[in-house]
Amino acid sequence: xxxxxxxxxxxxxxxxxxxxxxxxxxxxxxxxxxxxxxxxxxxxxxxxxxxxxxxxxxxxxxxxxxxxxxxxxxxxxxxxxxxxxxxxxxxxxxxxxxxxxxxxxxxxxxxxxxxxxxxxxxxxxxxxxxxxxxxxxxxxxxxxxxxxxxxxxxxxxxxxxxxxxxxxxxxxxxxxxxxxxxxxxxxxxxxxxxxxxxxxxxxxxxxxxxxxxxxxxxxxxxxxxxxxxxxxxxxxxxxxxxxxxxxxxxxxxxxxxxxxxxxxxxxxxxxxxxxxxxxxxxxxxxxxxxxxxxxxxxxxxxxxxxxxxxxxxxxxxxxxxxxxxxxxxxxxxxxxxxxxxxxxxxxxxxxxxxxxxxxxxxxxxxxxxxxxxxxxxxxxxxxx
Amino acid sequence: xxxxxxxxxxxxxxxxxxxxxxxxxxxxxxxxxxxxxxxxxxxxxxxxxxxxxxxxxxxxxxxxxxxxxxxxxxxxxxxxxxxxxxxxxxxxxxxxxxxxxxxxxxxxxxxxxxxxxxxxxxxxxxxxxxxxxxxxxxxxxxxxxxxxxxxxxxxxxxxxxxxxxxxxxxx
Numbered sequence: 249x250x251x252x253x254x255x256x257x258x259x260x261x262x263x264x265x266x267x268x269x270x271x272x273x274x275x276x277x278x279x280x281x282x283x284x285x286x287x288x289x290x291x292x293x294x295x296x297x298x299x300x301x302x303x304x305x306x307x308x309x310x311x312x313x314x315x316x317x318x319x320x321x322x323x324x325x326x327x328x329x330x331x332x333x334x335x336x337x338x339x340x341x342x343x344x345x346x347x348x349x350x351x352x353x354x355x356x357x358x359x360x361x362x363x364x365x366x367x368x369x370x371x372x373x374x375x376x377x378x379x380x381x382x383x384x385x386x387x388x389x390x391x392x393x394x395x396x397x398x399x400x401x402x403x404x405x406x407x408x409x410x411x412x413x414x415x416x417x418x419x420x421x422x423x424x425x426x427x428x429x430x431x432x433x434x435x436x437x438x439x440x441x442x443x444x445x446x447x448x449x450x451x452x453x454x455x456x457x458x459x460x461x462x463x464x465x466x467x468x469x470x471x472x473x474x475x476x477x478x479x480x481x482x483x484x485x486x487x488x489x490x491x492x493x494x495x496x497x498x499x500x501x502x503x504x505x506x507x508x509x510x511x512x513x514x515x516x517x518x519x520x521x522x523x524x525x526x527x528x529x530x531x532x533x534x535x536x537x538x539x540x541x542x543x544x545x546x547x548x549x550x551x552x553x554x555x556x557x558x559x560x561x562x563x564x565x566x567x568x569x570x571x572x573x574x575x576x577x578x579x580x581x582x583x584x585x586x587x588x589x590x591x592x593x594x595x596x597x598x599x600x601x602x603x604x605x606x607x608x609x610x611x612x613x614x615x616x617x618x619x620x621x622x623x624x625x626x627x628x629x630x631x632x
Numbered sequence: 633x634x635x636x637x638x639x640x641x642x643x644x645x646x647x648x649x650x651x652x653x654x655x656x657x658x659x660x661x662x663x664x665x666x667x668x669x670x671x672x673x674x675x676x677x678x679x680x681x682x683x684x685x686x687x688x689x690x691x692x693x694x695x696x697x698x699x700x701x702x703x704x705x706x707x708x709x710x711x712x713x714x715x716x717x718x719x720x721x722x723x724x725x726x727x728x729x730x731x732x733x734x735x736x737x738x739x740x741x742x743x744x745x746x747x748x749x750x751x752x753x754x755x756x757x758x759x760x761x762x763x764x765x766x767x768x769x770x771x772x773x774x775x776x777x778x779x780x781x782x783x784x785x786x787x788x789x790x791x792x793x794x795x796x797x798x799x800x801x802x803x
Binding site (some may be wrong): 392393397408478517552 | 698702716756771792
């Protein structure tokens with residue numbers, strides 16, 4: 249009958265007498281102990297002990313000198329070194345006897361940093377994948393942010409608005425008079441155009457009646473919101489506003505400011521929403537020319553962001569494009585409501601392939617200075 | 633958990649939120665700058681460098697999550713990058729003598745460079761767009777400078793605060 253019993257592992261008994269503290273070496277050979285944790289610890293400690301021994305030798309030398317020159321006695325460094333030396337020895341003996349590590353004084357104990365790195369990296373990767381697959385994964389994070397960060401942002405933002413109001417109030421009387429005059433002139437001309445518009449509206453109604461068209465996009469319900477924070481880097485052009493699901497905001501709602509399209513709501517939390525502006529590098533808008541109704545693709549780009557421009561592409565070569573013609577959101581867009589003004593053409597050229605034209609438009613919105621925006625509380629999906 | 637650890641936790645959390653609000657609400661409002669220093673990165677770096685890998689990683693992870701929740705469609709992207717920065721700055725802590733100001737600032741700039749390089753690769757090179765010169769001058773350089781200045785101003789006080797917090801009060 250062969251012996252299936254496991255060979256007992258070699259037991260090592262180490263105690264105070266097993267190694268020579270003065271030489272820093274083991275008195276006898278202990279088998280395959282070289283790479284064990286104990287051995288490494290002892291090796292490190294004995295090296296330390298050797299250093300400390302040298303230090304204490306220096307100390308005795310020092311104290312011998314100190315007896316001759318009593319003033320040197322004040323220096324306390326060698327004394328602590330000697331104390332440290334004896335402490336090290338006692339720690340080694342304690343460790344060898346009880347196989348206990350000395351107490352760790354760090355803030356977060358019992359965690360290996362490498363393990364934590366792998367765990368958190370895995371969490372990040374899982375979140376990246378999940379947020380690509382399912383949007384609901386954002387919900388708890390948005391809720392937490394609404395409670396913790398957004399109130400602070402709102403507070404800071406209102407302080408900023410108050411300050412800029414105060415600065416505004418410092419304008420001189422002269423400037424105000426000038427502004428008043430300008431505004432009066434503007435009112436005059438606006439009144440003129442208003443009467444003209446009124447006539448045109450009557451005409452439109454008459455024609456609509458005639459053609460039985462229902463003007464379904466004439467009036468959208470809108471909600472106003474403040475911009476509370478902007479991405480600080482230049483890589484993204486997204487910002488957050490202080491209205492969220494509590495105010496009826498949902499994903500894919502269109503955002504306007506000063507009469508033009510700003511962007512689209514990409515995420516919503518209870519007290520805030522994230523908006524991607526149309527000048528963002530990731531943004532694509534399906535648009536059409538107001539005069540020719542020709543469709544094109546508008547996209548933002550990091551290089552054009554600085555000049556506050558957008559790029560349009562894929563307009564067939566036989567279409568006449570005129571400078572300053574307006575671009576509106578198109579009726580084929582899946583997310584943008586049709587007929588919203590985006591901007592005006594500033595330049596265009598024929599592409600190298602001789603088949604398509606491309607160019608740039610200037611948005612009506614000044615993206616560098618956005619403070620308040622309007623959100624249309626209607627999405628394209630529900631209106632279909 | 634003892635009382636002083638709870639205190640340290642609260643102070644650190646307040647610092648992170650403060651840095652985020654300063655970075656995104658206050659600095660990005662200053663119109664003539666248009667850029668803001670990456671304070672969260674500075675904070676992550678200083679914590680990793682002055683405390684330990686673990687603290688650096690935790691701060692990096694949570695401040696990255698903040699950035700993701702507010703400005704990124706992918707949750708976990710900034711968190712991963714900041715996590716690595718926190719970990720590596722914790723390693724540097726054991727390699728360099730930490731009271732010197734020049735080495736931490738150099739390492740901070742390296743961390744910022746890493747962050748921008750990852751952004752560039754993930755969002756641009758993968759879409760086959762390589763206008764590196766433009767990005768370098770108009771996107772990275774101003775933020776580099778601002779982050780460097782922020783590091784210069786913040787390193788001493790924040791690391792002093794961290795060392796102060798690490799002291800265990802006598803029972």
